[in-house]
Amino acid sequence: xxxxEQHPSTLSVQEGDSAVIKCTYSDSASNYFPWYKQELxxxxxxxxxxxxxxxxxxxxxxxxxxxxxxxxxSLHITETQPEDSAVxxxxxxxxxxxxxxxxxxxxxKLSVKP
Amino acid sequence: KAGVTQTPRYLxxxxxxxxxLSCSPISGHRSVSWYQxxxxxxxxxxxxxxxxxxxxxxxxPGRFSGRQFSNSRSxxxxxxxxxxxxxxxxxxxxxxxxxxxxxxxxxxxxxxxxL
Numbered sequence: 001x002x003x004x005e006q007h008p009s010t011l012s013v014q015e016g017d018s019a020v021i022k023c024t025y026s027d028s029a030s031n032y033f034p035w036y037k038q039e040l041x042x043x044x045x046x047x048x049x050x051x052x053x054x055x056x057x058x059x060x061x062x063x064x065x066x067x068x069x070x071x072x073x074s075l076h077i078t079e080t081q082p083e084d085s086a087v088x089x090x091x092x093x094x095x096x097x098x099x100x101x102x103x104x105x106x107x108x109k110l111s112v113k114p
Numbered sequence: 115k116a117g118v119t120q121t122p123r124y125l126x127x128x129x130x131x132x133x134x135l136s137c138s139p140i141s142g143h144r145s146v147s148w149y150q151x152x153x154x155x156x157x158x159x160x161x162x163x164x165x166x167x168x169x170x171x172x173x174x175p176g177r178f179s180g181r182q183f184s185n186s187r188s189x190x191x192x193x194x195x196x197x198x199x200x201x202x203x204x205x206x207x208x209x210x211x212x213x214x215x216x217x218x219x220x221x222x223x224x225x226x227x228x229l
Contacts, residue, residue, distance in 0.1 A: 101147060102206075102218060
């Protein structure tokens with residue numbers, strides 16, 4: 001089955017710096033890759049997602065890149081702010097239907113120091 | 115639009131008891147998935163329901179079960195609770211888990227503590 005590995009497990013940056021989180025997946029049939037942000041005491045919140053027919057997607061300070069050949073995808077956060085501090089999860093799935101369940105990485109705890 | 119709601123938010127049970135958790139999806143969403151989150155194992159898929167039918171199942175014992183009602187609301191049940199069942203149980207809904215509508219939105223979760 002699918003396996004998703006996520007690195008690093010913890011990341012500390014200064015406010016204003018960039019943060020990069022990387023994930024690799026094993027199932028070449030995976031075609032949907034969301035990223036979630038989870039704050040303490042809350043459920044995961046979708047922040048950006050990308051499908052396999054796209055190589056890069058941006059939304060303000062957040063961008064995701066996908067390399068299908070190498071089976072890895074990355075989250076880039078620019079101009080980090082203290083409110084970006086949270087645990088970030090990457091996930092992969094085969095898309096909708098009966099195979100739409102998400103396989104998650106173990107998470108990255110991001111700390112942004114003022 | 116209201117988000118995914120889950121009740122109760124917190125629950126304390128003892129070993130051997132059973133528990134039922136409830137999830138109301140975003141209005142119009144037809145697919146409901148359940149996930150278990152623990153510090154050791156992370157986020158793991160339990161099962162997914164669509165049109166009142168279990169369409170996909172993760173690798174959990176038969177003590178974990180669920181159902182979906184005609185209004186898309188879902189419940190999950192855990193029987194004969196074990197200490198290791200202590201976790202945050204998350205429900206996620208999607209518009210229609212087929213084609214390009216697979217984006218899943220999570221609720222706040224139910225934190226279950228088994229003593």
